[in-house]
Amino acid sequence: MVKEGGIVLEIMELLGEIGEDNSVPRNVRAKIKNAFSALNQEGKSLPVKINASIQELDECSDDPNVPAYVRTQIWDIVSRLESI
Numbered sequence: 016m017v018k019e020g021g022i023v024l025e026i027m028e029l030l031g032e033i034g035e036d037n038s039v040p041r042n043v044r045a046k047i048k049n050a051f052s053a054l055n056q057e058g059k060s061l062p063v064k065i066n067a068s069i070q071e072l073d074e075c076s077d078d079p080n081v082p083a084y085v086r087t088q089i090w091d092i093v094s095r096l097e098s099i
Contacts, residue, residue: 019061019099026092027054033088040080046071065096072096 030051034044053067075081076089 023054026095027051029092039085043075043078043081046075069093069096
């Protein structure tokens, strides 16, 4: 569980960086912040938090306005979340 918590903290840090990137469209940044909030929720189990976050990130990766490097970062984050 400690290892999973560390991975989640790393993912939250990455999401925070993407959420502050002004080259990312506002609607995508909003979904990134929703994914961050989903992981940060109290009182829910880790699998539920991860699933909610992945759903938000999947919607982001489908957006045609997302820069290619951000799309790659999103895919990496989703991959990490799925491995937990």
